[in-house]
Amino acid sequence: MHLKLTTADGVPIYLQIADRIKRAIAVGKLKPEGPLPSVRQLALDLTINPNTVARAYLELEHQGVIYKRQGQGTFVSPQAVEAGRKERAKIVAALLEKAIVEAAALGMPPSEIAAIYGQLMHRYGLERP
């Protein structure tokens, strides 16, 4: 488990850890049911506090990407990939909802919301095939 952390470029350590692990799973470096380094071990490697690693793991557990067995260790969840997909959907839905609720609160007509949405999707090349 070789993680490279950029010391404080603004992104919290625990989020960096969580992100690296999710990528490792997506790429296949970490396989379902495979063990993650222990909280203490990873903390030693990175010269940080065990609690910081624990927090990263907690984040991942909430996302359903990993699970823990008390006294034994932490493992990649069998449905890690699918869980990652659902988590993505949740994040995006929350952001979209925020925008839509704000628009509605400001009295913006649906047609205008749709127009802005369409422009943005187009700008980022996200046309439907």
Add this chain to the structure above:
Amino acid sequence: MHLKLTTADGVPIYLQIADRIKRAIAVGKLKPEGPLPSVRQLALDLTINPNTVARAYLELEHQGVIYKRQGQGTFVSPQAVEAGRKERAKIVAALLEKAIVEAAALGMPPSEIAAIYGQLMHRYGLERP
């Protein structure tokens, strides 16, 4: 100019002031080219620091809702209503962009983004006529 401020329900004073003034304009209580209370006067009324009022005015100026004449005072911009509309669009666009950029970064296919968007618009009854 009677503003009622709920002391620290979490919303910053300067934002509350800006909001009240925008509503006053929208409702017609403040008319284009009409004067706003001076920074000092309003600060006295509200028993707060002039700089706090100034900050609220700065916010509104950035949004094109008011303008200042040095040494004379602050006035409602002629295009205040239209400016308010544009400001709304900017806010909503920024929020939507955040969501779309995040979705793209997470590798979510456009069809899925569109699906979530559609669901949300439907949930909030924002169908196009």
Add this chain to the structure above:
DNA sequence: ATCGGTGTATTAATTCAATTAGTACAGTGC
């Protein structure tokens, strides 16, 4: 049972941004 491993809980130190205020400065017009 106890040892060496696992994760957890509680609390505190630190840092950082946001908010507000104190105070002194600068422009305008009578």
Add this chain to the structure above:
DNA sequence: GCACTGTACTAATTGAATTAATACACCGAT
């Protein structure tokens, strides 16, 4: 020059986020 306008700069306060210290609780093998 006086009385009014907004402005600049600095500092106090607060509150949330992040990280760490340290002590606790669980598991499995010896």
